Amino acid sequence: MAHKSSCAARIRTAAASEGRPVAAVVDAIVECCGVSRLRGQRLARGWTLQEAVDRLIDLCDTEGLERPRLDLDQLRAWETSSRRPRAQTIDLLCRLYQSDAAGLGLAGDYRPTSGSTASRFTAVATPSVHSQVLPTPAGDPLDVLVDAARRVVESTLASSTVSATQLEILDERMMDLRRSYVFTPPATMLLELLRDLDEVRLLSQERQPAHVQVRLSEMTALLSTLIADALMKLGRIQQAQRWYGTARTAADDSGNTDLRARVRVQAAMLPYYYGNLDRAVDLARQARLLNRNRPTATGAFAAAAEARALARQGNADGARAAIDNAQELFSRSRQGTADIDDAWAFPLRRLWLYLSGAYTYLGDTVQARHVQSQALPLYPDRTGIDPALLHLEEAMCLIHERSVTEACQLAGSTYLNVPVDHRTTLLGSRAQDVIDILPPNVQRGRAVRELGEILALPAGPR
Incomplete structure (x- = not known):
């Protein structure tokens, strides 16, 4: 008592x-x-x-x-x-x-x-992870x-602070976040991701059974990757780079080989969009090697990411070999029926998006237009950055075909048609690439100046 x-x-x-x-x-x-x-x-x-x-x-x-x-x-x-x-x-x-x-x-x-x-x-x-004191019986x-x-x-x-039910609820929450991420503005999504990551972090601080700790590390890697991706879209490059590093640490801690590869290929997007193409190729190649040519969505993703980075570098032979590898792995991975509303999936439309970038930078406008025409119908009545990126690459194809005015008009209308909350630094940077690939003497034309004026307008979240 x-x-x-x-x-x-x-x-x-x-x-x-x-x-x-x-x-x-x-x-x-x-x-x-x-x-x-x-x-x-x-x-x-x-x-x-x-x-x-x-x-x-x-x-x-x-x-x-x-x-x-x-x-x-x-x-x-x-x-x-x-x-x-x-x-x-x-x-x-x-x-x-x-x-x-x-x-x-x-x-x-x-x-x-x-x-x-x-x-x-x-x-x-x-008994806890922090303190262990053994009893001392008489005589020892x-x-x-x-x-x-x-x-x-x-x-x-x-001892464990996470029940099977809690783990199941967390898994359901992860799936909800993966689905809403595709269409939610990155600034809004960032706050949700940080809140959920804090909950996972608190649970990870306590000593958990091995299988629970693995799941928490996997969740940490997933959430950290999406946080990094949102920061990348917002143009917060250094913060995104650090969060991709955190994601890699968590993925490596989990011991999940597919996750380790997936985080690296996701991280390759940052240097691809912001200039360090050698780093983009290296990360995509690391992911491909970790995958060991298995017919998985991650393997196809890694090969496609390597293909478009090599194409942008000017390595045509390497890019075409990687394109073939991506298509072959995808066809064997049975990803054609993947959930298109899952940010962590690699469905067909995302494969077309990556191949669009590869063919565009190879100057193969026929193939680029083909994959663009295949991909765009797979985004019905949806907002988001991927359809806009496809249209901007379509504008680049027009430049290769010397239709500069039409290309600038398409790029301008694409940028303006994206909802303000999604009109991020990344989108503006890709629209600026349409101007940057023009010869200097052409950049002084009226259509180009008008596109530049559109891109100078106040953008969305940064």
Whole structure:
């Protein structure tokens, strides 16, 4: 039976006179008064329930953190029952009490509760990723120590803050994000991605079983890649580069070979659109080598990305070989029925988009127009950057065919027809490429000047 609060007050007073740390006071209150560690943290500081709630709200406001849905009854329930707060709230409580989940009693603890020999102010450790303290039985016989060590390790392996249901819900959320990413403006999408990544991060901070940790690393890699992609579209090149690096780290941590390759080929888009073609080729080639010529969507994606980067470099033979490889892998990967509304998929229309870029820079306007005509009908009544990119490459084909005025008009109308929220720095850069591939003496023409004026208008999010 739990003792009255006056018992905790006497322990605090005694501890203060002996200069004991708060952690020792918590242990003593838990041992003597029979309360949970979460309540022990509060009683060790002499706070009422209301004071604890108020202090947590003040902490959130001071540090710019989202306030939890918390009142006296909720905190009391967490302290006195088996109900547990969400991972984000556990993080906030750890901040409030300057402890960790084990210190709050919110991590697994499977030790027997009887026969404790802990003294009044001896810290009793809860097995966690942060702290492991083995019990020291009288006489320290080797067999008892070995068994005690094994129990602590098994307790740690059994502890997890993520249930199967939570993991399933997170998987569903990842799929929702992948689908909405295709059509949602990047600035809006960026905020959603960051919020979800923070939830995954908090769960990853706790010790999880291996299979759960792998899934969390995979989710981190996916979210980080989409964040980098959104930043790339917004023209935030250095931030995008850093986030692609984070995505690669998370993918490598997961051990998932296909994911490691996918993150690298996604990262190749940044140097392709912003100038470092050698780097774009290198990343696409890394992805292709990781894929080992398996007939997967990622393998086809890597070959197509390498093809258009090589074509833009002027390496015609290499580009055509990569085009053949991309088409062959795609035909064997059964990706023709892939979900076209999934940003992480590589459906047929995306293959056509990449091959459009390759053929355009090869100057093969017949093939470029063919794949463009195949791809555009696959974007019915949808907004987004991909159809605009196809039209801009169509304008480049017109320039190869010496139809400069028509090309500039098409590029200008394409840019203006894109909704403002999607009219990003990346789109403006690609429209500017239509001007840049013109000979200098042609760039002074009226149609070119008008296109330049359109691109000088205030753009969308940056």
